[in-house]
Amino acid sequence: MLTVGIVDDNQLDLDKLELIVAQIPTIELLLKANSAEEVYTFIQEKPVDLLITDIEMPGMSGYQLADFIHLNNMHTTVIFVTAKSGYAVHAFELNVHDYILKPYNQERLVQSIERFTTKKAAGKITGRLFIRSGGDLVVIPKAEIIFLERTGRTTTIHTSNETFETYQSLGELEGDIRESMFIRSHRSFIINLQYVKRFAAYSKKSFVVIFEGTSEKALVTKEKLKYLQENYF
Incomplete structure (x- = not known):
């Protein structure tokens, strides 16, 4: 089971994320938040496998949150879902899994999550x-x-x-x-x-x-x- 957190200061966008991930049977939604600060506190105690976050939010931004995750080598992968395209290059430096621009359709996000799930399973190197x-x-x-x-x-x-x-x-x-x-x-x-x-x-x-x-x-x-x-x- 893949543990997931979602964060967006826009309630409609947050509800859309929840609706999409709730339809994926292999996902357990552990966190739904309107602010990066709330996520910052939560994941220090209980990291999620995948965090889907907006970038520009009041207070701490999604980019700052992803930077914290990256600097602390946390086992949480980030997908940015944002209306801003200007962060794409910097986001890749943080090893984010995907950068999805709003407005997006359900299939786009589902495919991204499925690709992460496949990569996570394949990442177990043996031999x-x-x-x-x-x-x-x-x-x-x-x-x-x-x-x-x-x-x-x-x-x-x-x-x-x-x-x-x-x-x-x-x-x-x-x-x-x-x-x-x-x-x-x-x-x-x-x-x-x-x-x-x-x-x-x-x-x-x-x-x-x-x-x-x-x-x-x-x-x-x-x-x-x-x-x-x-x-x-």
Whole structure:
């Protein structure tokens, strides 16, 4: 069961959200609020899986609320439902799942929630990666892999505990990592989306990927970032 909170200072818009989510059998609506302050207090005690929020509200804004969630690494994902388009780029920096503009139809929101549910279920990474390194066969739990980097003739595998080097190519290893959270972000990188904190501007054609668990960074192309926005965030 997916736990959900909704917040909007406009009562009609809030009632519309409630009507839509109430029709989804896999959802438990834990919180309905007219202010971000109320949500801020609630989720510190009982985080919800998914928060659907307006952005511009009196007092604390939905953007400030999402920023608090992001900075504190809370296990709550945000969908913005707003009449303002100007926050879209900044919202993506907070790893929000979706940015829906008012007025919207029911199908648009339902599809977004279903996509999040699918992503959440697929995000449970299992299995192990076997690599050849220095004459040894090394076994690495896939859930610990942050990203893979090709440099010259070797591939470096960055994990939450240590790094490994192998002469196996990214193409070879990509075939062994058939998990939805692993994405070929660049010709030289495969990244694990579960560890991504944010994407920072780097050049006209690429962005730097900043991770949790390591100070090392990867690259993602502009085209791949657009794909991630449309399908993952």
